[in-house]
Amino acid sequence: MRNLTHFRTCNLCEAMCGLEIKVEDGVVTKIEGDKNDPFSRGHICPKAVALKDIYEDPNRLKFPVKRTENGWQQISWEAAFEEIVSKIKEIQTKNGNNAVAMYQGNPSIHNLGTTMNSPLFAKSLRTKNMFSATSADQLPHHFAAWQMFGHPMLMPIPDIDFTDFMLIIGGNPIASNGSIMSVPDVANRLKAIQKRGGKVVVIDPRLTETAAKADQHFFIRPGTDAFLLLAIIQTLFAENLVNLGRLSDFTDGIELLKEISAEFTPEKIEKQTGISASTIRQLTHEFVQAKSAVCYGRVGVSVQTFGSIAQWLINAINVLTGNLDRTGGAMFTAPAVDFLARAKTDNRFNRWQSRVRGLPEFLGELPVATLAEEILTEGENQIKCLITSCGNPILSTPNGGQLDKAFDSLEYMVAIDIYINESTQHADIILPPATGLEVPHYDMTFHVLAVRNTAKFSEALFPKSEGAKYDWEIYQELAYRMAHPTSSNEGFVAESPEVKLDLGLQFGPYGLSLQKLKENPHGIDLGALKPCLPNRLFTPEKRINIAPAILVKDIARLRKSLNDNGLSAGFEYLLIGRRHLRDNNSWMHNSERLVKGRNRCTLMIHSEDAKNLNLESNSLVKVTSRVGSVELPIEITDQMMRGVVSMPHGYGHARKGVKLDVATQHAGVSINDLTDELVLDALTGNAAFNNVAVKVEKV
Ligand SMILES: Nc1nc2c(c(=O)[nH]1)N[C@H]1C(S)=C(S)[C@@H](COP(=O)(O)OP(=O)(O)OC[C@H]3O[C@@H](n4cnc5c(=O)[nH]c(N)nc54)[C@H](O)[C@@H]3O)O[C@H]1N2
Numbered sequence: 139m140r141n142l143t144h145f146r147t148c149n150l151c152e153a154m155c156g157l158e159i160k161v162e163d164g165v166v167t168k169i170e171g172d173k174n175d176p177f178s179r180g181h182i183c184p185k186a187v188a189l190k191d192i193y194e195d196p197n198r199l200k201f202p203v204k205r206t207e208n209g210w211q212q213i214s215w216e217a218a219f220e221e222i223v224s225k226i227k228e229i230q231t232k233n234g235n236n237a238v239a240m241y242q243g244n245p246s247i248h249n250l251g252t253t254m255n256s257p258l259f260a261k262s263l264r265t266k267n268m269f270s271a272t273s274a275d276q277l278p279h280h281f282a283a284w285q286m287f288g289h290p291m292l293m294p295i296p297d298i299d300f301t302d303f304m305l306i307i308g309g310n311p312i313a314s315n316g317s318i319m320s321v322p323d324v325a326n327r328l329k330a331i332q333k334r335g336g337k338v339v340v341i342d343p344r345l346t347e348t349a350a351k352a353d354q355h356f357f358i359r360p361g362t363d364a365f366l367l368l369a370i371i372q373t374l375f376a377e378n379l380v381n382l383g384r385l386s387d388f389t390d391g392i393e394l395l396k397e398i399s400a401e402f403t404p405e406k407i408e409k410q411t412g413i414s415a416s417t418i419r420q421l422t423h424e425f426v427q428a429k430s431a432v433c434y435g436r437v438g439v440s441v442q443t444f445g446s447i448a449q450w451l452i453n454a455i456n457v458l459t460g461n462l463d464r465t466g467g468a469m470f471t472a473p474a475v476d477f478l479a480r481a482k483t484d485n486r487f488n489r490w491q492s493r494v495r496g497l498p499e500f501l502g503e504l505p506v507a508t509l510a511e512e513i514l515t516e517g518e519n520q521i522k523c524l525i526t527s528c529g530n531p532i533l534s535t536p537n538g539g540q541l542d543k544a545f546d547s548l549e550y551m552v553a554i555d556i557y558i559n560e561s562t563q564h565a566d567i568i569l570p571p572a573t574g575l576e577v578p579h580y581d582m583t584f585h586v587l588a589v590r591n592t593a594k595f596s597e598a599l600f601p602k603s604e605g606a607k608y609d610w611e612i613y614q615e616l617a618y619r620m621a622h623p624t625s626s627n628e629g630f631v632a633e634s635p636e637v638k639l640d641l642g643l644q645f646g647p648y649g650l651s652l653q654k655l656k657e658n659p660h661g662i663d664l665g666a667l668k669p670c671l672p673n674r675l676f677t678p679e680k681r682i683n684i685a686p687a688i689l690v691k692d693i694a695r696l697r698k699s700l701n702d703n704g705l706s707a708g709f710e711y712l713l714i715g716r717r718h719l720r721d722n723n724s725w726m727h728n729s730e731r732l733v734k735g736r737n738r739c740t741l742m743i744h745s746e747d748a749k750n751l752n753l754e755s756n757s758l759v760k761v762t763s764r765v766g767s768v769e770l771p772i773e774i775t776d777q778m779m780r781g782v783v784s785m786p787h788g789y790g791h792a793r794k795g796v797k798l799d800v801a802t803q804h805a806g807v808s809i810n811d812l813t814d815e816l817v818l819d820a821l822t823g824n825a826a827f828n829n830v831a832v833k834v835e836k837v
């Protein structure tokens with residue numbers, strides 16, 4: 139390949155940074171931020187350079203492999219498709235359609251071909267056993283958006299570039315680069331709030347990298363945010379600070395919200411949350427006094443036992459203070475491809491339940507916390523066959539140890555993945571798609587969740603390797619063969635996702651086209667977020683419901699937990715997760731440059747707690763929960779709240795069968811060998827990773 143400079147969007151996290159990549163003699167020699175990208179303005183993080191590592195990774199699969207008694211063997215695509223489809227059909231004929239399950243992981247939505255085509259294959263399975271990382275992450279956000287605004291994807295985004303007050307609860311954007319808030323260069327964007335006289339406040343059980351840059355930080359006891367939010371709302375009503383502005387014309391349920399919040403005075407909840415009544419009042423006053431303000435909550439308030447109530451109340455605070463759909467508040471995007479416009483908005487909750495525990499379906503999926511027992515519990519509709527796609531549930535979903543056993547017992551498993559890792563090593567066949575620098579890219583999902591309206595298409599930098607397939611070719615072919623009586627591909631022609639993307643752009647609000655985007659390789663700026671309510675609402679009468687019945691009802695469950703600290707004899711610490719700038723969930727530890735240096739898989743603990751347990755720095759500890767135990771070194775830091783310990787998610791690569799040469803050298807242990815599949819947001823079944831009580835002992 140000749141020398142060239144290539145511009146593209148990084149697909150690794152939600153921030154959508156523009157990259158400028160130099161290639162010399164076919165080899166990537168430099169990856170820098172693209173200063174001409176109107177969205178990211180030259181910002182990148184250290185992970186971007188690892189795109190080269192993934193491309194060159196000798197462990198990355200390029201062709202289908204089959205597990206045999208003599209190890210993994212390369213097989214042809216034809217043989218792989220033929221076997222997979224006949225196996226699925228055979229298992230479904232014998233045991234019913236629900237005997238086949240599918241789990242889709244996070245990189246699915248960072249990939250145009252998968253986003254658009256994996257649903258074709260998923261549908262062809264005609265099973266009620268669909269799972270995804272959504273129920274280990276942002277399900278409460280979708281649930282609250284659907285209940286309040288009528289559409290699960292109509293989630294408000296902080297208008298960070300214009301706000302005067304940002305209250306961040308359970309998010310650490312300086313490490314994560316933002317989530318349900320695509321925000322490249324977030325550190326400078328937060329600094330800009332302060333420069334224009336505004337304020338940033340963080341509520342988190344750890345004094346995080348973001349908290350360190352904020353004007354104020356308050357520790358909160360994990361899992362108690364719903365109480366804090368109710369107390370803020372109580373204060374707004376009690377002190378006559380409610381002011382919806384133009385939202386009052388189309389908002390219902392204010393009186394009901396006033397009624398249910400009345401009992402949750404700041405005094406009543408200060409012990410439970412660890413935040414004083416005077417702080418809560420002060421915060422509330424500053425929030426309403428700011429010219430514009432936004433309350434933003436992310437994964438820390440989502441993966442807890444009251445995650446859905448918390449996401450609802452966060453939206454409610456933005457509405458009650460008139461900050462929803464207002465510049466500097468919480469706004470909605472106007473994406474260039476508006477897939478919301480076509481979506482169904484009928485009831486999509488609890489239409490069926492999981493077989494073993496009766497957990498509710500949402501948007502066609504069951505909570506992933508129930509996957510293991512659905513495989514292990516015998517009976518009609520037991521899962522016997524699993525397909526994973528872009529997912530590593532053994533490291534990323536609760537009670538990974540149980541899931542490991544469950545996967546061992548499957549009759550058949552297929553993984554659509556680029557690596558042989560903790561989950562995919564259980565598969566009978568792995569189908570690897572082309573990835574990263576080999577694929578054209580458009581962020582179908584993250585343009586919907588971004589702090590500014592922009593649009594950008596990136597060409598592939600490299601062709602896929604010889605004989606390899608794109609993800610969309612794989613899903614389309616599997617779906618085609620599933621729909622035909624024999625599993626042959628006779629007559630099959632795959633259609634590139636660019637065809638539909640082009641149509642989506644043309645029918646979108648800006649009348650763009652793929653050609654137009656190709657002519658603008660740095661991306662096109664479509665302007666700041668603009669007010670769009672009530673028009674944009676998907677509720678039948680185009681009204682906001684600030685007190686949805688199903689969420690209001692769940693307050694009874696919350697009330698019962700007011701005096702429960704979640705601990706029990708021996709299990710006296712609450713465990714929370716954390717993210718580091720150079721990790722990406724479980725799957726980027728095979729890049730030497732990202733894992734080198736100090737061991738990051740440590741248990742962070744407060745110095746007083748360490749003293750009580752007779753621990754010195756770097757002591758090895760055994761951490762035990764109801765479901766398992768792990769051993770790891772501690773890191774003493776007063777950045778932790780007393781009584782709370784933290785370890786990162788995504789480590790634990792020492793499991794058998796893992797073929798990741800670098801990651802296994804930096805194996806660490808998995809937090810999800812401790813998290814409990816029975817600890818959930820009971821309303822939706824979302825995993826509650828941050829409500830797990832553990833015992834900490836010196837080894
Ligand atoms: N305790 C705890 N657990 C957590 C979290 C936490 O904070 N604490 N966070 C949760 C969150 S927010 C999430 S999103 C989930 C993530 O859960 P998952 O999505 O299940 O896990 P990942 O580690 O992201 O695994 C991604 C998989 O996709 C593969 N992959 C990467 N690129 C491609 C590609 O282009 N094509 C294909 N087919 N495969 C690819 C990787 O090899 C890997 O196997 O984890 C959740 N788990």
Ligand SMILES: Nc1nc2c(c(=O)[nH]1)N[C@H]1C(S)=C(S)[C@@H](COP(=O)(O)OP(=O)(O)OC[C@H]3O[C@@H](n4cnc5c(=O)[nH]c(N)nc54)[C@H](O)[C@@H]3O)O[C@H]1N2
Pocket residue numbers: 151152244275307308309310311313314315316317341342343344346358359360361362363436437438439442714715716717718719720721722723724828
């Ligand atoms: N570098 C990096 N970036 C990533 C990822 C990654 O793994 N690494 N993963 C990506 C994914 S899939 C996602 S979903 C996003 C997540 O993006 P963020 O939500 O910003 O992710 P976290 O850094 O996990 O921040 C969650 C915060 O919640 C805090 N917390 C824990 N429990 C509680 C609680 O009960 N209450 C409150 N108030 N806070 C609590 C934690 O201490 C932590 O600081 O990041 C994305 N970006």
Ligand code: SF4
Pocket residue numbers: 148149150151152153154155181182183184185186315322
């Ligand atoms: S912040 Fe996210 S999108 Fe930006 S370079 Fe890093 S991984 Fe890529």
Ligand SMILES: [Mo]
Pocket residue numbers: 244275
């Ligand atoms: Mo996530």
